[in-house]
Amino acid sequence: MSLGYGHEHIAIPGPSPVPTRVLNAAHRASPDIYAEPLAALNLQVMAQLKRLAGTRANLAPYIGNGHAAWEAATANLFDRGETVLVLTSGHFGRSWADVLTACGVEVERLDFGNAPADPARLAARLAADPESELKAVMVCQIDTASGTQADIPALRAAMGDHPALLVVDAIASLGCAPMKMDEWGVDVLLSASQKGLMCPPGMAFVWFSDKAAARGKTGLTTPYWDWHIRAGAEQLWRFWGGTPPVQQVYALDEALRMILEEEGLEAVWSRHARLARAVWAAVDAWGAGNDGIRVTVADAAARAASVTAVTLPRADELRAWVAGVCGVTLGVGLGAPEPSGALRVAHMGHCNAAMVLGVLGAMEAGMIALEIPHGPGGLNAAAAVVAGG
Numbered sequence: 001m002s003l004g005y006g007h008e009h010i011a012i013p014g015p016s017p018v019p020t021r022v023l024n025a026a027h028r029a030s031p032d033i034y035a036e037p038l039a040a041l042n043l044q045v046m047a048q049l050k051r052l053a054g055t056r057a058n059l060a061p062y063i064g065n066g067h068a069a070w071e072a073a074t075a076n077l078f079d080r081g082e083t084v085l086v087l088t089s090g091h092f093g094r095s096w097a098d099v100l101t102a103c104g105v106e107v108e109r110l111d112f113g114n115a116p117a118d119p120a121r122l123a124a125r126l127a128a129d130p131e132s133e134l135k136a137v138m139v140c141q142i143d144t145a146s147g148t149q150a151d152i153p154a155l156r157a158a159m160g161d162h163p164a165l166l167v168v169d170a171i172a173s174l175g176c177a178p179m180k181m182d183e184w185g186v187d188v189l190l191s192a193s194q195k196g197l198m199c200p201p202g203m204a205f206v207w208f209s210d211k212a213a214a215r216g217k218t219g220l221t222t223p224y225w226d227w228h229i230r231a232g233a234e235q236l237w238r239f240w241g242g243t244p245p246v247q248q249v250y251a252l253d254e255a256l257r258m259i260l261e262e263e264g265l266e267a268v269w270s271r272h273a274r275l276a277r278a279v280w281a282a283v284d285a286w287g288a289g290n291d292g293i294r295v296t297v298a299d300a301a302a303r304a305a306s307v308t309a310v311t312l313p314r315a316d317e318l319r320a321w322v323a324g325v326c327g328v329t330l331g332v333g334l335g336a337p338e339p340s341g342a343l344r345v346a347h348m349g350h351c352n353a354a355m356v357l358g359v360l361g362a363m364e365a366g367m368i369a370l371e372i373p374h375g376p377g378g379l380n381a382a383a384a385v386v387a388g389g
Ligand SMILES: *Cc1c(COP(=O)(O)O)cnc(C)c1O
Pocket: 014, 065, 066, 067, 068, 092, 140, 142, 143, 144, 169, 170, 171, 172, 192, 201
């Protein structure tokens, strides 16, 4: 019997649920793209995006997804053959390194397995680079596959006075976990519209410091990706390298109003932190006396605010059950050593306590139905966190 006829829920780490208000804001015919109202709205959205990132630096928007943001940053920062250091903590960091390599950049990887980057190892590596051959240190704030979250200020501190640029992929963390680009000394920040920003996929953003801008044009810079043209634009079409994604800009304006004006950024971060803890509490209870079930990242301080990776026997069967019976879609165990025994629960963007408790309830029902042994009290533990524990 299916109990899934109701509001379907996706708990996958991107694209994340889009609020009805955001969809409605996009639901309009295209206006005159040369008229003043849209140009003014675009400028307002750019200013809000800088507030969101905690920066007064430069911002280049692109029509594209997270992969586009990776390539945009690469095309502006590096020459073919220059060397960068990529700190990898899972599938996304490794994929980013692959893209850099494919673009002709020499990539050195510091691999941390499925743990967040260790500042001490970064400091040691940079100390062995007296000629400053490493042009950038690149890291995902949240690696969405492993469910880890890096300590960006600690990594920046570990860089000391090495001149490398700090480049942070905040695609799965902006609008979920704290980001203070200027205060933390981040040179380049990347994000995309479809995760913490609660919009449909289709927009990518690259914020860059004046130090990064001073790289000028590189051998990899082509007109479409050139961030100088976009960040310094006076005409609307220049920002977007052609026709702006009009309906998306309206959607983003509404989403940023919700985040920045209505809920407030600090409150958004706190909500994510609390809901993440509710998920961890449930998984801990299910795994009590049964180490087959656990939050994959053991150290709570190293866990992501927006997505939790869970190791759980027969996770693929459980995902199919909760989708078919309860109308909930969970994330696949991307990058796990045994993907069929792993899943991910997203608590990202437009996500409230009822949604998280609903997901956890569906998971517990599925474990009962499929006779997956688990400890008692998972939902109680999650409810206690929601209640303020
Ligand atoms: C989702 C994600 C990406 C890739 O984004 P796409 O929009 O799928 O291209 C890159 N990095 C991180 C950390 C992500 O979570």
